[in-house]
Amino acid sequence: MKKVGLYFGTFNPIHIGHLVIANHMVEFSELDEVWFVVTPQSPFKVKKSLLDNHHRYEMVYQATKDYSKLKPSKIEFDLPQPNYTVNTLVHLNEKYPKGYSFSLIMGEDNLKGLHKWKNYIAILENYTIYVYPRISEGAIEHQFNNHKKIHRVDAPIMEISSTFIRKEHKNGKNVKPLLPPEVWVYIDEMNFYR
Structure with a gap:
């Protein structure tokens, strides 16, 4: 049974912090792989700063291609929007009925709001959650x-944070050290976040 940790996010853009956390999870827990689940842009919440789905997926692909245990996933792109994590989990179990065991990866800050998630009790009953520390209050x-x-x-x-990277890149600051090299090249070539 392959144990897969699902790391959800917009990854706008993916940065070295995401890679450090994912790699740590796969190396220092029971997980065999971590899938970066790229959250699609909601048709109901259009954000100008959010790149199109395929661009964010491409950056995740570029960032993870040299890591055999880290994988990009666009599983949510074809699900009805707005989507909920519980629906993605059901879809993954239908798509991979044998040989896979799925878990969630989240920061402590997201764990605080878990009780507000749709069907969070069912998620807790059926899935393991791996939590990484964050500097947060409360x-x-x-x-x-x-x-x-x-x-x-x-x-x-x-x-x-991706927000910090976007903001400071737009302000002309050098954010290259915060990004995987392939992601920096992609952002620079495409002239994103300017």
Whole structure:
């Protein structure tokens, strides 16, 4: 059984923090692979700063192509929008009925809001969640402390954000060190985030 961690995000753009977390999860937990699930642009929430789906997928592909245990995924691109994580999990289990076990990867900051997710109790009953630390304020919901399906992984704390990268790139700052080299080349050639 291949254990796959699902790392959801817009990855607009994917940066070295994402890679460090994903690689740490696959090397220092029970996971065999981490799939970067690129979240599609919602037709109901058009953001000018959000690149088209295929561009963000291409950046994830470029960033992960040299890592055998890290994979890009566009599984959500063909699902009805707006989509919920629970629907993606059901779809993945239908698409890969044998040989795969799926888990979620999220930061501590996202765990705080898990109780607001659609069908979060069903997710907790059926899936393991791997949580990486974030610098954040406020307590985690008490129901998630010491939960048997929630595993905290002592991953490096990465306080790099795609928002910061986009903003400072637009301001003419050198953000190249924060990006995988192939992603920087793609952004530069396509003249994104200017």
